[in-house]
Amino acid sequence: MDPAESILETEVAMQAAVEHLVHEFASVRTGKASPGLIENLDVFVRSYGSQMKLKSLAVISTPEPRMLVVSPFDPATTPEIEKAIRESKLGLNPVAAERSIRVPIPELSEERRRDMTKLVKQLGEEAKVRIRAIRKDGMDAAKKMKADNDLTEDGQKDHEAEVQKLTDKHVKDIDEHVAVKEAEVMKV
Structure with a gap:
């Protein structure tokens, strides 16, 4: 060599x-919202029959400093995405809306x-x-x-x-x- x-x-x-x-x-949580916080979460999608990364299932945006909005490409995956965020060890409480999931980022x-x-x-x-x-x-x-x-x-x-x-x-x-x-x- x-x-x-x-x-x-x-x-x-x-x-x-x-x-x-x-x-x-x-993926380390700070006091402000960042798509990197949740984009690599594994989501089991029953209709697809497999585990997928959240970033391949939805668009993640930060409309406010303490808010993430997850907009699934397929609205049928919304409950699975919401469940994956809730069950992650990040301590987040997502709220599903019509075509998106709002994820408030609480103060640490x-x-x-x-x-x-x-x-x-x-x-x-x-x-x-x-x-x-x-x-x-x-x-x-x-x-x-x-x-x-x-x-x-x-x-x-x-x-x-x-x-x-x-x-x-x-x-x-x-x-x-x-x-x-x-x-x-x-x-x-």
């Missing part, structure tokens, strides 16, 4: 881990906000673990290239230094994302 290709693969994998964290943060209590920040920190730590695993793979690749005589000893050290630099950069990105999300959750 080419050393430059190995570094590129490591960087792409680390960037994917950070993007995954940002995607997970979209101080205790609930603290629980959410703990969840944010946990998701951040899981992302850091993924970054460290990718770092280990990058370091192992350097050792393998040295063993295969694709790299000199100095080349191996340079490669490992580059992998460590990428690791530090992406861990810092994760810390920044965690801090922003914690501030968002704690904001009243």
Whole structure:
């Protein structure tokens, strides 16, 4: 394997881990309405006979800062969508109307906000673990290239230094994302 290709693969994998964290943060509840909060809920649709993501069954909009409106593509799926939102662990109470479902987003209590920040920190730590695993793979690749005589000893050290630099950069990105999300959750 080419050393430059190995570094590129490591960087792409680390960037994917950070993007995954940002995607997970979209489902963490804050005090304001966001379609990302419910778009990935699994809904069992009896007429289709399968589980589907809410975003593939309806349009989710935010007409007000504390309100989500779910407009199903097929009005027959409204009861199943309403049930999935109600039974999710988000603590939301949807109200079905004629052709849509209104989902008010209640104010978070101080205790609930603290629980959410703990969840944010946990998701951040899981992302850091993924970054460290990718770092280990990058370091192992350097050792393998040295063993295969694709790299000199100095080349191996340079490669490992580059992998460590990428690791530090992406861990810092994760810390920044965690801090922003914690501030968002704690904001009243």
